[in-house]
Amino acid sequence: MPANTTAPSGTTGSAGGKTGRKKGRRARLIVIVLVLALVAGIGYGAFWSVSTVRASYPQTTGSLKLDGLDGTVDVKRDSYGIPQLYADSDADLFRAQGFVQAQDRFWEMDVRRHMTAGRLSEMFGSGQVETDSFLRTLGWHKVAQEEYDKVLSEDTKKNLQAYADGVNAYLKGRDGKDISVEYAALGFTNDYKPAEWTPVDSVAWLKAMAWDLRGNMQDEIDRSLMTSRLDAKQIEDLYPPYPYDKHKPIVGQGAVSSVTGKFDPAATPSSSGLGSDTAQGATEGLNTQLSSLSDTLDQIPALLGPNGNGIGSNSWVVSGDYTTTGKPLLANDPHLAPQLPSLWYQMGLHCREISAKCQYDTAGYTFSGMPGVIIGHNQDIAWGFTNLGADVTDLFLEKVSGDGYMYDGKVKPFTTRDETIKVAGGKSRTITVRETNNGPLVSDRSSELETVGQKAPVGNSAPDRADGYAVALKWTALEPGKSMDAVFELNRAKDFTSFRKAAEHFEVPSQNLIYADTKGHIGYQAPGKIPVRLKGNGTMPSPGWSSEYGWKKDPVPFDELPYELDPKRGYIVTANQAVIDEKKYPHLLTEDWGYGSRSQRINDLIQSKIKDGGKISTEDMQKMQMDNTSDIAALLVPELMKINISEKSVREAQKLLEGWDYTQEPDSAAAAYFNAVWRNILKLAFGDKLPKELRVEGECLYVPRIDGSGPVDEQGKLVRECGRRAADTAQPDGGDRWYQVVESLMDDPKSDWWKTPERGRDEATENRDQLFARAMADARWELTAKLGKDISTWSWGRLHQLTLKNQTLGTEGPGLLQRALNRGPWNLGGGEAAVNATGWNAAGGYDVVWVPSMRMVVNLDDWDKSRWINLTGASGHAFSAHYTDQTDKWVKGDLLDWSFGTNAVTKSTTDTLTLKP
Template sequence: MPPNTTASSGQKPGKSGRKKGRRARLFLIVLVLAIVGGVAFGAYWSISTVRASFPQTKGSITLDGLSGPVDVQRDGNGIPQIYAASDADLFMAQGYVQAQDRFYEMDVRRHMTSGRLSEMFGKGQVENDEFLRTLGWDRVAKKEYDTKLSASTKNYLQAYAKGVNAYLKGKDGKDISLEYAALGFSNDYEPQEWTPVDSVAWLKAMAWDLRGNMQDEIDRSLMTSRLGPKQIADLYPDYPYSRNKTIVQEGEYDTVTKSYVQGSSATASSTGTAGTGLTGNVTASGTGLQSQLSGLYDVLDNVPTAVGVNGNGIGSNSWVVAGSHTITGKPLLANDPHLSASLPSVWYQMGLHCRSVSSKCQYDVTGYTFAGMPGVVIGHNQDIAWGMTNSGADVTDLYLEKLTGDGYQYDGKVLPFTSREETIKIAGAESKKIVVRETNNGPLLSDRNDELVKVGKKATVDTAAPDRGDGYGISLRWTALDPGNSMDAVFAMDKASDWSEFRKASTSFDVPSQNLIYADTKDNIGYQLPGKIPMRGKGNGSLPSPGWDSKYKWTGYIPQSALPYEYNPKRGYIVTANQAVVDEGKYPYTLTTDWGYGTRSQRITDLIQSKIDGGGKISTDDMRQMQLDNSSEIAKLLVPKLLKIDVKDKNVREAQKLLEGWDYTQDADSAAAAYFNATWRNILKLAFGNKLPKELRVKGQCLYVDPVDTTGPVDDDDDKVRECGQRDADQAQPDGGDRWFEVVRKIIDDEKNDWWQAPRTRLDKATDTRDELFARALKDARWELTAKLGKDIDTWSWGRLHRLFLKNQTLGTEGPGFLKYMLNRGPWKLSGGEATVNATGWNAAGGYGVVWVPSMRMVVNLGDLDKSKWINLSGASGHAYSAHYTDQTDKWAKGELLPWAFSRKAVDKSTSDTLVLKP
């Protein structure tokens, strides 16, 4: 190093060195001033804006439209409990208070459901709006409001909207939230008044993300281009009825009464609730459907999520234990729905209380609500408690349509499309017009992608299609596109006082089809499957159907009396965690071909049963501890076999030793959990990834990233890391959920099964057997974690890989960097994993980061409702820098629950702030 540029030489720097030093110091000073100035400006801007938008929580506010005073009492976490003397005042106050905390979130939601995101965020959202306009959620919601909902429900929706608009009155965007102030830099958007239809439409968005097996329908169809029926059956194994219990166990379908009853000895032949259904439907062997479905992937992936991950990976846990098995002598009910990680949380905790329950004021209910929608969705009132999990019922079907001119073919005739023109307003740009076309099976989704339209016009398919003409398209039949009564069900459940009233309320819960679990203060427990679940002519919904053949149309819906239920079963508990609802041999209708495979549900069942068998009684804290169970069921199957692999490489052997003595618990600080999950991911890649059709491949995925050392000579480690670019850039990947658990379980003892064959690479020989593939996966996992976590395995932990970032769902994902910094939070290092009771889900196709979570947790104590517990993913507030923005997240991550006050005495004791709304 030249002496004039170093102080260690003992010489003074020369003239050149002094100039360089001055320039460096000047640059540093300017940089510091720029940073300080920027931070100061940002701090001033954000603090002044945030303060302007914080809600008033003390004192009093006058609201036009109230008939009497309303008390809003908030606890130390900002969770409100509202007390009123009439239903109208109660729901008007709910609208006002939710708007105080969450209006920006509500506004984004209604723009999403109506396909108007471009009005807020500009041309980058046009394609999403086009697709959402094609689905027409807001149009269906308006029909529901106009023609289906009861008069009382309409009154509640109107009162709620009145409360929201009372909050908005006289406020500019910057007075409402930080995000509006940020939007003001790029466009002149101002929030509009709230309408009752805005509330109803949110149920459509929720239903979309919980829609069932549409993705499996697409995947299975695309697989037919490369895989045979047996191979596809391998990848979609039958539900393991003999090992994983169904939800309903003590009831059967009665063929005489044509209803579901308990205690019946009748049996019914099943039409099939599992399998691939590869006969009778359209397959993807031709280029038309193949291209249409693969193109549909791109369209679906870009649609913004409401509560889930675009229909993938969604699950939930709920269970109820009768008083005979609890320390209180009354039921305990637990629920934790698994949804997308969002900020703020999709849930808003709240209590709605009539000062005196009467015909004038009918509600005394508390629980989890959706900001933007009146009522309580999950929770309890003074008599009953309820929870929900996604049933997975198949309520969507894709149809391949034969298009001719301005119409489509159906039973040999050409029928005209039902068409409408939609105008999409775009912030900062000219409006755009689109035409939405519908067949008798539903809207043409393929119209929303220019490439799909081109492909459809020149498509040829290898099916018994009518004469080829202009081409093909894909339409969607979905129960949520028909007007329903789900909003009526919310209010009916909120005031139900017993099992009979609760079941009656459930009959209006059209979509989404949810597993409803129940308990009451009189020591009754129950389960009901509600929803509009279609019956089909031909086909079972597992593959797209030919839209031109009326034999494949929906013929009706499963009668309400025939939907499975269970009441006070002898075993004393009911578990729902997305497993099969009923045994396939005891029910005549197809609910779905794609159940969750029961990994979580059976683990919960085993935990409850082991407690009972040991003579113990279950407590509220026992229920909480069950929610936090981190046990990996796939690890129990695989680890004993992985430990038998003779590993020569000392570095890989060092990692393999982590699995010795491991209890299969995926704690955040577990190195063994990190290494096992990396091995599991590599097993999936090697065994299945390279055999899937190219249309299913995840573009740009790479198992080895962030190499530890990129300097100096290239050693074996670096070479292994860098090879990713050539080997895995276009590699298919299974997601690693419990379907894949079952796939591997079916072939685990067949050591020479074809699935264990993996091709050679520059560094690895081809594998022909299970153990050869396992050895390679152990090695690949070692180098993957070396790249991600370092060579020293003592520093490895599952939490370093398995992290949760909470991102504001709009400007926190696509906004300027400084806004992301202001709006987003995290990371949190989490325990749990995929298909684990503590379901902090990750997708093996994309890495180990947390993508769906227990969005809330609750345990209701029916013996003493004030001893119930709850927690939310984030906090009550949607305002960044509010004390209640993420004040529950640390506790949530640790598995803690908050006290849940219900009685007026308990609420008064926990109250920190009181706001009086006056007429």
């Protein structure tokens, strides 16, 4: 896991404050270690500790009384602890869902709701105040409350209340230690007690999803920071246009009809699309503010992926014309941060008889703390999600004073509110949130930003009055919406019409929705609240002081968003690529699509299978999900093999690439070496050329002694000497945007990007092949240090490891704590932008930082022949048999049988619990 995950940890501040927080945290961890030692049965008190642990395990057999039920609910669990619920009313179904999820995952739910509400300090103390302050500024919980009070349907609110009642029924009469072992540890340091669950706690989780899937905010900041050192052409080199000629968009045809004003898959485009106007000239020079904002964003927990970057997903659906079953097959695997327990919770929600009183028969993946099913199928349709990546956030640079902010030459007063942050073991803190017409001033949460921007930057068209500058965030998720309504509507949908109606309400986060039904239809819909800009294209921060910028009142109309139903090609692929060719579409969705490496590979795999009358099976879909092919290796290896390498040890490594098929299996030495070469190409070509504001600290890049010799430690292991550090560079992350950057430069071997200065023992490079040769040498010595001098022992899996970390108390602390709560490592195949997207960030090393968080293949011919897997397991209890019982199978690419029908569920049931009124 990356550092910026949901793990509560101390944040930076003054030296004295930071030291104090660190001391307090260390003391707390010592107490936790003592508790976990008892839990593990070490020393005196073992019997008591085992009893404590077992007290938090859910009851899964027999019967329990659940207040508020109208009738009985059966909870049937299979051998992996996955529950299927059977009830006679919607209220009973969701009340039981809340109870069962709280049984398995309440600690996770509790931490999550405190995060979304900006209340982590109430649980973990003063180290979380800065994080809470930023989240209070965004106001997720405030907006969620407005949604619940003013926007959501009455049926949705009833379901949310029933769910909350079920959670609270579980909490009633239980102390923290009876709920989860983490509470037993936390109870030694403060008097925290879990409060009752509320419907708004569930709604707020959608805001957290939207934050991590928000699109291009970091790119917007980075592009602006680049202006301090790079010209417009150089920035364009680093953000190349989407390769529509090479990587197919999701929707291959159609347009907004000039007759109906709606999107029509059969219509012909009548316009040339949009231009690419930016706000660059109006905001250059405000890099101090943006750099500090970027640092502040790094401190915010990333629930779904590392800082909102690199998050992708795969989904595709194949028509029955091309399947062995004669009905559609639908696959989905969202790529999110690895978490323990997994972000997803598998579940079935079944009405014993469908009626107006009881409307649901659905199963799939949901989130702990939220009713309904997010991804899965019901008795009629199946659906999957991938991140559309629409640009739904804009940063506005504001000219501010103590009285307000400038807008069209006049000072307008801020909208303000005070937020009180309660701190466990300390004094409460109060912050004032200021908002402009463009949103909250997120820069107010940076101590550095409080003192910068006291004079107008050169070349800026801002007014020359007032005290300084600030940064406001405009984001569609800060407006009340109906996404929670959409969840229940999807669960009840019966055909493409009702599916699209549900999608219309799925406003944030904007997702690609794929569809299949039992009648044989397949489809796609692009939903979401997507802004229409007055001026600019969202790729750079905009000047907030001018009414020329900003958003129109109404977003892109839903009827004008692209969709498909039963396309002639017989399949639909979504993997974060462009939705539709921008030259054929009148609305700006984003300028920052994923670049289509994964999506095109899936397209190619499907095409190769169905050519000449071939058919696709469930097993074929499963194999596609595990495809490890490296697109960038296919481009670069032929060129790397042409380079004459004289140094024997480097030539030895180069030979690993001879005959390699570009697949990244865990035992592949070639994959290990190539990915190290790729990482070093990026460092050499781009690292020194990017602005200092984008530079990150990193490890030593290579062992400087060319023969591999050098000092050794007491165990005889080679000690790495630091000839150069990643701290000297602004290391690219290595995602498929960089694939496109490098591919675009390949035909210009003398481009300035390939030139590097002399440094230490390294001679200057003047062209592409010289830089590639140095990257191969640097990679050889990097892997010598990491994996040893003998290349026969190298493997990609030894570099590319997954460690699952408990999202709170397992992310830092002594080894005993780590061993008790965390699991791993596992050696993985796959890689960045492969279909099997076990992502790694070249800026930080080779460890896995995002993964296919679950995998499913839905069989529309026979629901009970569908298959699924979760990253970890059903339970959030660290010592439960179901904590990580799916992980080994997930690593291998195996899928579990997914029972849905009553007979199949009964056959697979190992435990039955009856909940009674």
